[in-house]
Amino acid sequence: xxxxxxxxxxxxxxxxxxxxxxxxxxxxxxxxxxxxxxxxxxxxxxxxxxxxxxxxxxxxxxxxxxxxxxxxxxxxxxxxxxxxxxxxxxxxxxxxxxxxxxxxxxxxxxxxxxxxxxxxxxxxxxxxxxxxxxxxxxxxxxxxxxxxxxxxxxxxxxxxxxxxxxxxxxxxxxxxxxxxxxxxxxxxxxxxxxxxxxxxxxxxxxxxxxxxxxxxxxxxxxxxxxxxxxxxxxxxxxxxxxxxxxxxxxxxxxxxxxxxxxxxxxxxxxxxxxxxxxxxxxxxxxxxxxxxxxxxxxxxxxxxxxxxxxxxxxxxxxxxxxxxxxxxxxxxxxxxxxxxxxxxxxxxxxxxxxxxxxxxxxxxxxxxxxxxxxxxxxxxxxxxxxxxxxxxxxxxxxxxxxxxxxxxxxxxxxxxxxxxxx
Amino acid sequence: xxxxxxxxxxxxxxxxxxxxxxxxxxxxxxxxxxxxxxxxxxxxxxxxxxxxxxxxxxxxxxxxxxxxxxxxxxxxxxxxxxxxxxxxxxxxxxxxxxxxxxxxxxxxxxxxxxxxxxxxxxxxxxxxxxxxxxxxxxxxxxxxxxxxxxxxxxxxxxxxxxxxxxxxxxxxxxxxxxxxxxxxxxxxxxxxxxxxxxxxxxxxxxxxxxxxxxxxxxxxxxxxxxxxxxxxxxxxxxxxxxxxxxxxxxxxxxxxxxxxxxxxxxxxxxxxxxxxxxxxxxxxxxxxxxxxxxxxxxxxxxxxxxxxxxxxxxxxxxxxxxxxxxxxxxxxxxxxxxxxxxxxxxxxxxxxxxxxxxxxxxxxxxxxxxxxxxxxxxxxxxxxxxxxxxxxxxxxxxxxxxxxxxxxxxxxxxxxxxxxxx
Numbered sequence: 001x002x003x004x005x006x007x008x009x010x011x012x013x014x015x016x017x018x019x020x021x022x023x024x025x026x027x028x029x030x031x032x033x034x035x036x037x038x039x040x041x042x043x044x045x046x047x048x049x050x051x052x053x054x055x056x057x058x059x060x061x062x063x064x065x066x067x068x069x070x071x072x073x074x075x076x077x078x079x080x081x082x083x084x085x086x087x088x089x090x091x092x093x094x095x096x097x098x099x100x101x102x103x104x105x106x107x108x109x110x111x112x113x114x115x116x117x118x119x120x121x122x123x124x125x126x127x128x129x130x131x132x133x134x135x136x137x138x139x140x141x142x143x144x145x146x147x148x149x150x151x152x153x154x155x156x157x158x159x160x161x162x163x164x165x166x167x168x169x170x171x172x173x174x175x176x177x178x179x180x181x182x183x184x185x186x187x188x189x190x191x192x193x194x195x196x197x198x199x200x201x202x203x204x205x206x207x208x209x210x211x212x213x214x215x216x217x218x219x220x221x222x223x224x225x226x227x228x229x230x231x232x233x234x235x236x237x238x239x240x241x242x243x244x245x246x247x248x249x250x251x252x253x254x255x256x257x258x259x260x261x262x263x264x265x266x267x268x269x270x271x272x273x274x275x276x277x278x279x280x281x282x283x284x285x286x287x288x289x290x291x292x293x294x295x296x297x298x299x300x301x302x303x304x305x306x307x308x309x310x311x312x313x314x315x316x317x318x319x320x321x322x323x324x325x326x327x328x329x330x331x332x333x334x335x336x337x338x339x340x341x342x343x344x345x346x347x348x349x350x351x352x353x354x355x356x357x358x359x360x361x362x363x364x365x366x367x368x369x370x371x372x373x374x375x376x377x378x379x380x381x382x383x384x385x386x387x388x389x390x391x392x393x394x395x396x397x398x399x400x401x402x403x404x405x406x407x408x409x410x411x412x413x414x415x416x417x418x419x420x421x422x
Numbered sequence: 423x424x425x426x427x428x429x430x431x432x433x434x435x436x437x438x439x440x441x442x443x444x445x446x447x448x449x450x451x452x453x454x455x456x457x458x459x460x461x462x463x464x465x466x467x468x469x470x471x472x473x474x475x476x477x478x479x480x481x482x483x484x485x486x487x488x489x490x491x492x493x494x495x496x497x498x499x500x501x502x503x504x505x506x507x508x509x510x511x512x513x514x515x516x517x518x519x520x521x522x523x524x525x526x527x528x529x530x531x532x533x534x535x536x537x538x539x540x541x542x543x544x545x546x547x548x549x550x551x552x553x554x555x556x557x558x559x560x561x562x563x564x565x566x567x568x569x570x571x572x573x574x575x576x577x578x579x580x581x582x583x584x585x586x587x588x589x590x591x592x593x594x595x596x597x598x599x600x601x602x603x604x605x606x607x608x609x610x611x612x613x614x615x616x617x618x619x620x621x622x623x624x625x626x627x628x629x630x631x632x633x634x635x636x637x638x639x640x641x642x643x644x645x646x647x648x649x650x651x652x653x654x655x656x657x658x659x660x661x662x663x664x665x666x667x668x669x670x671x672x673x674x675x676x677x678x679x680x681x682x683x684x685x686x687x688x689x690x691x692x693x694x695x696x697x698x699x700x701x702x703x704x705x706x707x708x709x710x711x712x713x714x715x716x717x718x719x720x721x722x723x724x725x726x727x728x729x730x731x732x733x734x735x736x737x738x739x740x741x742x743x744x745x746x747x748x749x750x751x752x753x754x755x756x757x758x759x760x761x762x763x764x765x766x767x768x769x770x771x772x773x774x775x776x777x778x779x780x781x782x783x784x785x786x787x788x789x790x791x792x793x794x795x796x797x798x799x800x801x802x803x804x805x806x807x808x809x810x811x812x813x814x815x816x817x818x819x820x821x822x823x824x825x826x827x828x829x830x831x832x833x834x835x836x837x838x839x840x841x842x843x844x
Contacts, residue, residue, distance in 0.1 A: 011645075011647070012656075013645055013647040013654070013656065015463060016447075016451075016454060017446070017448070017451055018654075018656065019647060019649065020442075024439065025438075026439070028437065028438050028439040032438060038437060038438065038467075039467075039472055040464060040465065040466050040472060040475075040476065041437060041464070041466075042463070042464045042465070043465075044462050044463075045645075047461075050461055050462060053462075053479075054462065057475075057479040060475075073622055073626070073646075073648075074622060074623040074626045075622065075625065075626040075629065076626070076629065076630065076633075077644065077645060077646065109621060109818070110621075111816075116620070116621065116624040116627075117627070120623075120627040121621065121623040121624060121627065123627075124623040124626045143623075161648065163823055225440045283712075283733065285712070288716070289712070289715045289716050289719040289728070289731075290705075290707070290711070290713060290716040290719075290731060290733065291712060293712035293735075294710070294711050294825075297733075298822070300786070300787050300821055301788070303736070306711070306735045307735060307736045307738070308735040308739035308743070309711075309732070309733040309735075310730065310731070310733070310743070311715040311719075312730045313715075313719060313725055313730040314725070314728075314729045314773075316729070316773075316774070320772070320773075321773075350742070350743060351736075351738075351742075351743075364722070399722060400720070403716075
């Protein structure tokens with residue numbers, strides 16, 4: 001027995017590629033975690049006939065659960081609830097409690113838009129309080145509620161914006177209707193390992209070797225993925241195969257002890273945050289221009305250890321704000337290890353911090369040379385005890401890739417400096 | 423008359439979201455350029471039954487053209503050509519000319535992998551020389567050829583890797599079979615309008631009004647989408663309806679002159695970059711902690727006008743690095759308009775810039791109060807002539823939303839300050 005699902009992503013902006021669909025992949029991950037098999041993802045525009053055709057197609061494929069995203073807004077082109085209602089053969093009815101709830105939310109929002117006629121807006125939002133009769137309602141995160149309509153298949157209707165869809169998912173899964181639809185699922189364990197500094201082909205090689213050495217290897221469902229410059233290895237297995245997974249973990253540990261930094265799924269960001277407890281950090285950024293500081297402050301509570309930083313895009317800023325010696329820049333160039341160290345030392349001093357990280361590099365597309373091509377980035381971590389950990393990397397990709405990848409390298413250099421793993 | 427198409431994206435790694443599908447959006451763009459209407463994109467794994475079901479679904483929807491991507495490799499899980507052959511009711515036949523061509527390519531590749539048995543590889547690649555009888559063959563870019571099978575619908579089979587699929591597209595479109603399939607295409611115009619500071623429901627209201635006032639309104643295909651706090655309005659219409667679109671534009675301009683900032687699709691980032699030509703900008707960021715600086719330096723050539731910035735996360739940093747008066751913080755709090763102005767003024771001074779933008783706010787989840795709840799953010803733009811443009815916003819969402827949205831508000835405040843639209 002098993003449970004199978006399909007996903008219908010609606011929205012002309014998504015179909016035409018103007019907005020990248022984040023919901024399909026995100027929901028695919030959630031279904032995988034639940035042990036529900038995903039058969040199809042279908043995308044269509046804001047056209048009722050196309051949405052309905054996709055629902056009928058998935059139903060014809062015998063899925064137990066359909067999840068739709070998008071088309072719940074107040075504008076006339078948002079028609080998903082109406083279409084789902086017809087598909088499920090339910091009447092569309094006004095839910096007065098829901099209408100009042102949406103009115104409350106909208107009235108709160110209105111305070112920020114004094115020029116807009118509140119009555120017109122409330123009328124527009126009334127459309128969002130129309131739900132298929134008998135549906136379970138998922139409270140709005142924005143202004144749009146989700147709905148769950150039990151049946152064969154059960155249909156879960158979620159809003160399009162990922163920041164509304166994602167928080168609503170748990171509530172959807174908790175409904176009786178969804179629980180009944182996915183009752184046949186298989187429970188898997190899932191473990192995540194992360195590595196940094198290993199090419200994908202090196203990992204592929206190790207996995208091929210593991211395949212010949214580990215009995216039962218074929219019962220592990222291993223998926224690997226390169227993201228933000230790190231390798232993520234997700235393994236799914238049935239609980240009775242836990243020992244096989246332990247064998248795999250041992251092989252990876254033995255072979256890649258330096259690159260393997262997480263066996264419990266934690267990100268380098270989590271680890272750096274833990275390592276910075278009780279410390280104070282400052283940043284000095286050139287090519288990443290604030291992205292390292294932004295990443296360090298991503299998490300709640302980071303003000304306890306982040307003092308601040310300097311974005312020293314120009315040489316003058318490096319000299320004036322970070323106290324880098326002009327002669328050092330003259331001698332080695334702004335993109336050099338000595339300048340990276342001077343920037344880190346300057347950040348330590350200026351912010352009275354005990355930890356500092358500096359980046360200086362050539363993100364491109366211009367500015368590269370034969371000796372320092374585009375993608376050359378120097379990093380330095382300085383600690384209050386006078387130690388420096390300094391590296392130069394040549395990062396692949398375009399301007400945005402180089403900047404993004406640089407923040408990851410900076411995080412790993414911080415991790416190594418703070419764990420004494422130099 | 424018109425021409426309609428569907429896209430079938432195959433591959434378990436794409437369906438499960440481990441690899442992001444780039445082919446659907448890319449092909450969608452190409453179809454839009456050709457004037458072919460795209461009805462559906464469907465994704466499935468490497469399962470023959472699912473691929474065939476999607477082909478039958480699209481045929482049932484009456485599309486003139488189906489484009490598939492993926493599943494053309496030499497391994498056993500790549501089955502697209504076989505499935506398409508069956509779907510089109512053609513025999514699968516070995517094309518000896520194609521087999522020789524693939525053998526040539528593979529022999530060349532082998533030189534780079536000395537450990538591999540060339541005979542085994544050639545046997546595996548023979549599979550790729552099997553094509554539906556009567557199909558037009560598209561020369562391989564990697565080792566996999568594409569095929570075009572004429573019919574109702576005509577099916578174009580392309581490889582999965584974007585760097586192979588994209589160069590093959592023009593050859594596919596040039597075939598007689600595809601030209602016949604898309605003979606009914608219509609050339610559309612597409613225009614993009616962007617607004618900031620208007621809720622989606624306010625726009626919905628205006629569009630409903632426009633519907634009653636503008637003759638031919640129903641011939642405009644309007645899609646609206648909220649992203650990064652901005653409203654994007656994309657309208658597609660046939661060239662003879664240009665006057666109807668002009669009417670719509672006039673209504674939107676009249677009603678939302680303050681919020682409408684782009685009628686040619688340019689982003690606020692483009693506009694700010696243009697406005698900053700010949701100027702020098704510095705940033706002073708608290709809650710956004712480098713995100714405004716990162717956004718300003720996103721584009722190549724930004725070093726011409728970005729001097730740098732300070733991330734003044736702590737009060738000490740605001741005082742020491744930006745020269746904010748400690749008494750000002752004491753009197754008004756760090757999140758206040760006077761402090762935002764002092765931060766902007768400090769950035770102007772410290773970097774010798776003529777334009778500065780400052781942010782200070784409560785991103786949450788902690789730190790809010792009744793007077794200044796989470797989401798309260800103060801912004802100030804300072805110019806060298808002594809003018810300030812200062813605003814306080816209450817932004818919705820979680821920590822990451824508030825920070826992201828703040829960068830958008832900062833960009834728009836910059837735009838207003840630099841255009842004199844206060």
